[in-house]
Every structure is written in structure tokens, then in C-alpha cells.
Amino acid sequence: MSDLTTTTTFDDSIFADRESEVRSYSRGWPTVFTTAKGSWLTDINGRRYLDFFGGAGALNYGHNNPAFKRALIDYLENDGITHGLDMNTVAKGEFLQSFTDRILLPRDLDYKVQFPGPTGTNAVESALKLARKVTGRTSIINFTNAFHGMTLGSLSVTGNSMKRAGAGIPLVHATPMPFDNYFDGVVEDFSWFERVLDDSGSGLNRPAAVIVETVQGEGGVNVARPEWLRALADLCTSRDILLIVDDVQMGCGRTGPFFSFEVAGIQPDIITLSKSIGGYGLPMALTLFKRELDVWEPGEHNGTFRGNNPAFVTAKAAVDTYWSDDTLEKETVAKGELIHQAFAGLCDQYPGISTRGRGMAQGLVFEDADKAGKVCSQAFDNGLLAETAGPSDEVVKLLPPLTTTTEELEQGLEILATATRDAVGR
Known part of the structure; x- marks a missing residue:
């Protein structure tokens, strides 16, 4: 605990008085943060907090990673280009070369790279648009409890009813299917999906694409088995349907390998990346797709901030620092197992809770939903x-x-163990 405090030039009431009611995280964590380093944040009272939130997956490499910060400061001090749209810049070229050499080629992946705009929902929107343009079809298959973003196209393939209601209009041209283990193994995987695809009387239009998360983060840390993902990929291939893997939250090493789908041995047609691809928490997103799918016309999908060059600099630093070998991957798997074992111990100790996850995306599931909130509050x-x-x-x-x-x-x-004990009343 530090005794340092920060003098501010604003009244703490400015947030509640002036900021929209849409704010959410600030309600659950009612303090004012001022600095961050590694896995720690510090508030204006000098209190430190251990961060198991990680910017909702945007800070896989921690806060203010020194290797990235030095590269960013050097770039800015030398008047490097900040805003570049899709102009050719040294920062973009160096990122693309590093991403090609350290990520794509070692995995035998030949993808074109699109910079669609700096957020995950930008990447998903471009993926959906491209799939429809390539196939000439409109329908998309998504999955129960999926989350793909907050813009209209992304919301149409998102499952959460509260978020969908915020659209204010009907969300169309998407059909949900059950995610892995949605029926607790009672219903055979894909049996209904295959039947309606092949039945001319089903009323289901042949879809342009299927979009899936290998681990549903916002949906509750629901993990798809590798065999389920392989079966899905095979089904898409056999029916001439494009497969989109949304790796916005689970990519960049979150589950161990750089891409979360590597465990299944599949090669999606389209991949979306954002959050930690920028390395430093800077806005950045990529849409990757197989070379033959690159049918865009110049400027057909664009965005003013798609060329965030400082993010290219820190993204390259992240790739070079952590993905020249498999050290981080192995450490992530080992740390994930440590978390899993701790959670499994709590499940053995207290009734009404279970655990699931992969790598360093782990969840503790409460039959009484209110107790999960109490655990986070006490933590x-x-x-x-x-x-x-x-x-x-x-x-x-x-x-x-x-x-x-x-x-x-x-x-x-x-800390979580203590909070769980108190929440379940034992």
C-alpha cells in the first residue's frame, strides 16, 4: 500500500454529473485511477489494485509494458506519423513484415491483412460484409451466448438480449445455432443445423458465413471443444460456407497459442483481431482472410482511424518481444492451469459453483448468479x-x-477465495 496521493483539478462528482448513464465499469469499481504498471493499477488515494480484468482482454502484456513504451516514445519524439489512414508508412510496413514473419508464416497461414478501423466491432463488420460480397448471400449463422460487438451488424450476431435491445430496430439476416454443449450433450452436435441446411423445405436460406468464438468470453467463458470446432469447419467446407473466427478477445495468446483456434488445427476463412493486437492498449484491429477472398474495391470499406501508426509501433514490439518463440505460450498454459486448480479447489469446497476456461481465460460459475457479483464487489x-x-x-x-x-x-x-467463502456464507 502506498501513501502517495494525486492532486486533481476536478471534482469527483464530475463523473456522475456530466458523464452519460451508459458508463458501467466505473460503477462496480468506484474509485479514480491514476497510474498503472504491469498487473497493477493505483488510484488517487495511493491504493493499489491487482488487475485480473486486463482491459477486457486488451492488455495481455500488462500496463505500460516497458519494451512497448520505449518504442512508442522514440517514435513520437522523432515525429513519427500518427494518423495515416491507409497510406504506406514505415510503421505499418514494419508491423506487417513482423506479423508475417513471426505469426503467419510459422503457422502456414497465407492471409491478407485489412485494417478496418480500430475496434473489434469494426473488424467484425468488415468480416460480415466481405463474406456477403464473396458469396452473394445475406444470412449469417451465429451461436447462442455469442458476443461480437455493439454496432448493428455485430449486434445482429450477438446473443445477449439486453445488448440487442439497445439497437432500437429489428436485427435481421442472422440465425442463432446452439454453441458447444448448449444442451449438455443431450442433442447431437450440428444435427439440426445439417438437417435444415440440406432440407429444401426448412426455410433456412443458405448462409454466407458462420461466425464463432472458440471461447465465449462475454457469454460466460464457454469453451468449444477442439473436435467441435473441427466438425464445424468441416461442415462449412462441405456446404461452401465461409468460417469466421472472432478472436478479438481470445487471440494474441489469451488461450496459449497466438490464435485460439490453433488447438483445433483449423484454418478459418476469415479471422477478426483487436484488443491486444495493439500491444499497449492502443486502438487497433485486423481482419484477416484467405488470399482468394480479397475482392474488395479500393475504399469499399474504410475508416478514418484505420491507420493508427502508434499502435503499429507497439504491435510490432509485442510481436517481436513475445512471439519469436513459444515461451509465452507455455507460460500462459501453465498459469491457466494454476488458476483452474485454484478454482477447482473452491468447487470442491463449496456447493453451487463450477469452473471452466482455457489458458488465462478462466471462469468461476455460480448457480446463484447474485453471488458472482458479490465476489467481484468484495474482491x-x-x-x-x-x-x-x-x-x-x-x-x-x-x-x-x-x-x-x-x-x-x-x-x-x-483474494478471490476469501470473497467466495464470504459470498456463499461459509
């Missing part, structure tokens, strides 16, 4: 940031930076 009081997820906010979801040390993980897990 905050004890110096830890964690959020809830799932259709009823019944899951305590952990997305700590991948660079979090084992000692920090153990410290945070102890």
Missing part, C-alpha cells in the same frame, strides 16, 4: 479487479495480463 474492496460475465452475470471471469507473475496470481486467487 474490489480487497484490492482486486475482476468482472462478471454470462447471460445472468453468473460467472466471475478472469482475464489477467499474460505477464502476471505466479506470485501475483496466487495473491489474487487468495
Whole structure:
């Protein structure tokens, strides 16, 4: 605990008085943060908080990673281009070369790279538009409990009813299918999907694409089995349907490998990346697609801030620093197992909770949804940031930076264990 405090030039009431009611995280974590380093944030009173939220997956490499910060400062001090649209710049070229050499080629992936705009929903929108343009079809298949973004196209393939209602208009041209284990193994995987695809009387238009998360983060840390993903990929190939993997939150090493689908041995037609691809928490997004799908006309999909050059600089630093070998991947898997074992111990100790996850995306699931919120609230009081997820906010979801040390993980897990004990009343 630090005794340092920060003098501010605003009244704390400015947030409630002036900022929109749409704000959310600030309600659950009612303090004013001022600095951050590694896996820690500090508020204006000098109190430190261990961060198991990780910018909702945008800070896989921690806050103010020194390797990225030095590269960014050097770039800015040398008057590097900040805003570049899709002009050719040194920063973009160096990122593309590093991404090609360290990410794509070692995985035998030959994807074209599109910079669609700096957020995950921009990447999803461009993926949906491209799939429709390539196939000439309009319908998209999505999955129960999916989350793909907050703009209209992304919302149309999102499952959460509250978020969908915010659109204010009907969300069309998307059909939900059950995600892996949605029926607890009672219904055979894809049996209904295959039947309606092949039945001329089903009324289902042949879709342009299927969009899927390999691990549904916002949906409650629902994990798709590798065999389920392979079966989905095979089904898409056999029916001439494009497969889109949304790796916005689970990519960039969150589950261990750089891409979350690598465990299944598949090669999606289209991939969306954002959040941690910028390395430093700077806005950046990529839409990757197989070379033969690049049918865009110049300027057909664009965005004013698609060329965020400072993000290219920190993205290259992230790729060069952490993806020249498999060290981070192995460490992430080991740390994920540490979290899983701690959660499994809580499940053995207390009734009404279970756990699921992959890598360093882990969830503690409460039958009584209110208890998940109580755990997160008490964890905050004890110096830890964690959020809830799932259709009823019944899951305590952990997305700590991948660079979090084992000692920090153990410290945070102890806070969560205490909060869980108090929440379940034992």
C-alpha cells in the first residue's frame, strides 16, 4: 500500500454529473485511477489494485509494458506519423513484415491483412460484409451466448438480449445455432443445423458465413471443444460456407497459442483481431482472410482511424518481444492451469459453483448468479479487479495480463477465495 496521493483539478462528482448513464465499469469499481504498471493499477488515494480484468482482454502484456513504451516514445519524439489512414508508412510496413514473419508464416497461414478501423466491432463488420460480397448471400449463422460487438451488424450476431435491445430496430439476416454443449450433450452436435441446411423445405436460406468464438468470453467463458470446432469447419467446407473466427478477445495468446483456434488445427476463412493486437492498449484491429477472398474495391470499406501508426509501433514490439518463440505460450498454459486448480479447489469446497476456461481465460460459475457479483464487489474492496460475465452475470471471469507473475496470481486467487467463502456464507 502506498501513501502517495494525486492532486486533481476536478471534482469527483464530475463523473456522475456530466458523464452519460451508459458508463458501467466505473460503477462496480468506484474509485479514480491514476497510474498503472504491469498487473497493477493505483488510484488517487495511493491504493493499489491487482488487475485480473486486463482491459477486457486488451492488455495481455500488462500496463505500460516497458519494451512497448520505449518504442512508442522514440517514435513520437522523432515525429513519427500518427494518423495515416491507409497510406504506406514505415510503421505499418514494419508491423506487417513482423506479423508475417513471426505469426503467419510459422503457422502456414497465407492471409491478407485489412485494417478496418480500430475496434473489434469494426473488424467484425468488415468480416460480415466481405463474406456477403464473396458469396452473394445475406444470412449469417451465429451461436447462442455469442458476443461480437455493439454496432448493428455485430449486434445482429450477438446473443445477449439486453445488448440487442439497445439497437432500437429489428436485427435481421442472422440465425442463432446452439454453441458447444448448449444442451449438455443431450442433442447431437450440428444435427439440426445439417438437417435444415440440406432440407429444401426448412426455410433456412443458405448462409454466407458462420461466425464463432472458440471461447465465449462475454457469454460466460464457454469453451468449444477442439473436435467441435473441427466438425464445424468441416461442415462449412462441405456446404461452401465461409468460417469466421472472432478472436478479438481470445487471440494474441489469451488461450496459449497466438490464435485460439490453433488447438483445433483449423484454418478459418476469415479471422477478426483487436484488443491486444495493439500491444499497449492502443486502438487497433485486423481482419484477416484467405488470399482468394480479397475482392474488395479500393475504399469499399474504410475508416478514418484505420491507420493508427502508434499502435503499429507497439504491435510490432509485442510481436517481436513475445512471439519469436513459444515461451509465452507455455507460460500462459501453465498459469491457466494454476488458476483452474485454484478454482477447482473452491468447487470442491463449496456447493453451487463450477469452473471452466482455457489458458488465462478462466471462469468461476455460480448457480446463484447474485453471488458472482458479490465476489467481484468484495474482491474490489480487497484490492482486486475482476468482472462478471454470462447471460445472468453468473460467472466471475478472469482475464489477467499474460505477464502476471505466479506470485501475483496466487495473491489474487487468495483474494478471490476469501470473497467466495464470504459470498456463499461459509
